[in-house]
Amino acid sequence: MTVTFWGVRGSIPTPGYETSRYGGNTLCVEIGLHGCGRTLIIDAGSGIRRLGDDLLSRPAKTDGLALDLLLSHTHLDHILGLPFFGPLYRRDTRLTLYGPASSPGESLEQVIGGQLSYRYFPVRQVELAAQVAYVDLREGVYDLGDGICLSATYLNHPLLCMGYRIDWRGRSVCTAFDTEPFRNLFITEPENPDYDEMMALEGEKAAQEANWRMRSFFREADLLIHDGQYTDQEYRSGRSGWGHSSVEQAIAAAESSGCRRLALVHHDPMRTDADLDDLTRQYGGVRLESGLHVCFAREGLAIAL
Numbered sequence: 001m002t003v004t005f006w007g008v009r010g011s012i013p014t015p016g017y018e019t020s021r022y023g024g025n026t027l028c029v030e031i032g033l034h035g036c037g038r039t040l041i042i043d044a045g046s047g048i049r050r051l052g053d054d055l056l057s058r059p060a061k062t063d064g065l066a067l068d069l070l071l072s073h074t075h076l077d078h079i080l081g082l083p084f085f086g087p088l089y090r091r092d093t094r095l096t097l098y099g100p101a102s103s104p105g106e107s108l109e110q111v112i113g114g115q116l117s118y119r120y121f122p123v124r125q126v127e128l129a130a131q132v133a134y135v136d137l138r139e140g141v142y143d144l145g146d147g148i149c150l151s152a153t154y155l156n157h158p159l160l161c162m163g164y165r166i167d168w169r170g171r172s173v174c175t176a177f178d179t180e181p182f183r184n185l186f187i188t189e190p191e192n193p194d195y196d197e198m199m200a201l202e203g204e205k206a207a208q209e210a211n212w213r214m215r216s217f218f219r220e221a222d223l224l225i226h227d228g229q230y231t232d233q234e235y236r237s238g239r240s241g242w243g244h245s246s247v248e249q250a251i252a253a254a255e256s257s258g259c260r261r262l263a264l265v266h267h268d269p270m271r272t273d274a275d276l277d278d279l280t281r282q283y284g285g286v287r288l289e290s291g292l293h294v295c296f297a298r299e300g301l302a303i304a305l
């Protein structure tokens with residue numbers, strides 16, 4: 001299994017000389033399963049454009065490309081590259097597109113079609129040459145064939161957002177691109193006139209259970225790819241509830257789940273290469289107590305598992 005990063009940025013592409021080493025493309029990760037010749041792609045941020053070109057330049061199979069594209073959610077930074085994904089314009093491409101159905105009464109196909117309309121892009125959904133099948137995902141475990149087991153769980157984000165786990169031949173990779181730890185949503189200060197002790201305790205219990213469920217989802221993964229948009233200091237100064245984690249929270253999630261490697265992604269658009277180098281010096285490398293290997297992902301990074 002090889003995991004290759006084609007886009008690591010969150011929120012908006014950030015091209016420019018200050019981001020040229022880590023890359024300015026928004027999220028797109030390729031998971032190559034060499035033994036069975038399958039390619040899984042997580043998210044269609046702007047990084048998917050170069051992945052598409054690369055896929056088309058590889059030695060071709062006689063019957064074209066068969067690809068599985070899993071969308072974490074349909075926020076723009078995770079789908080904006082899709083109309084520029086070259087294999088979509090080839091008749092011999094078979095693409096299965098999975099994702100959570102986030103709007104009631106609207107399928108994934110309809111949500112994606114919203115982007116592929118003349119209002120936003122000159123090519124419409126019905127004009128794509130590839131054979132595209134849409135699969136609306138809910139939480140659960142799915143058999144993708146060839147021994148590939150896909151697990152999906154809901155993360156903590158303002159829009160329904162999926163975390164994925166792929167298990168294949170004894171190797172595992174988990175993704176949690178846009179998420180933050182679950183927290184108590186009820187009033188917890190007894191001095192507040194609206195404080196309700198029962199509600200506060202229930203809220204605490206629900207948050208703890210949800211975080212425990214996340215740890216069991218990431219359990220002993222060979223690689224966890226996790227949102228690390230902020231530092232703890234940034235998170236605490238008004239960014240809690242925005243649906244993104246701090247680096248420290250991501251490390252805590254990986255360590256408490258017994259993961260072997262952690263690749264941080266969804267880098268804040270404000271982060272320059274120099275900032276990411278500083279963070280790497282501060283948090284990167286092997287952690288003494290847990291043995292967890294931490295890195296800040298950059299475009300072109302490939303991790304063999």
Ligand SMILES: [Zn+2]
Binds near residue numbers: 011075078
């Ligand atoms: Zn995002």
Ligand SMILES: [Zn+2]
Binds near residue numbers: 073
């Ligand atoms: Zn998002």
